Amino acid sequence: MSVKVGQQCPVEKTVSLLSNKWKVLIIRELLIETQRFNALQRTLGGITQKVLTSNLKEMEKSGLVNREVFPVTPPHVEYSLTSRGRSLEPILETMAVWGLAYMAEEELQLEES
Template sequence: MRKEFPACPVEITLQLMGNKWKVLIIRDLLEGTRRFGELKKSIGSITQKVLTQNLREMEESGLLTRKVYPEVPPKVEYTLTKTGYSLKPILDSMYAWGTDYKDKLSS
């Protein structure tokens, strides 16, 4: 079954990046593989339920992979896929714009 996409490519990108949590997850995973607890600690105010939900959605979208190690307690690692990593230029642009905006308002 083919997935239906919006006609506008910008809307497709927004659907995948979705919300501030997904952007922050991508930001953290751009630095490399992270465990669930590392992501939760880095992002800070996100709840476990919301982090889990966003990670699942991102995995279903093909932005990241989830690797579970058969240990007690379970060890789970998340890594960006090539598609997920291809969002780096967008985040770099957001970073540059945010820095410039902050500097203008602070002057």
């Protein structure tokens, strides 16, 4: 598959938007529900505050994530997916199906050895 729009490959663009495991996992969690920062960090487990903040800012800039600040004390911020972010759901579903098949194959190979 070598479809290009102008000089940019659309697969390359998609990969650049989902450039690391954390972004994919953030999208996975926000597909389930809107979340506050601390809840998202707990759910992801293993992600540092700095890495989560950086990824959320990048994803907000690229139009995948919406950040809503509620004017209360203490400040309350919630993160959700934009419609563009939600449009990645079929990609994550396909990744999950492929991952399940891969893990099943891997398990069969271990049982055979």
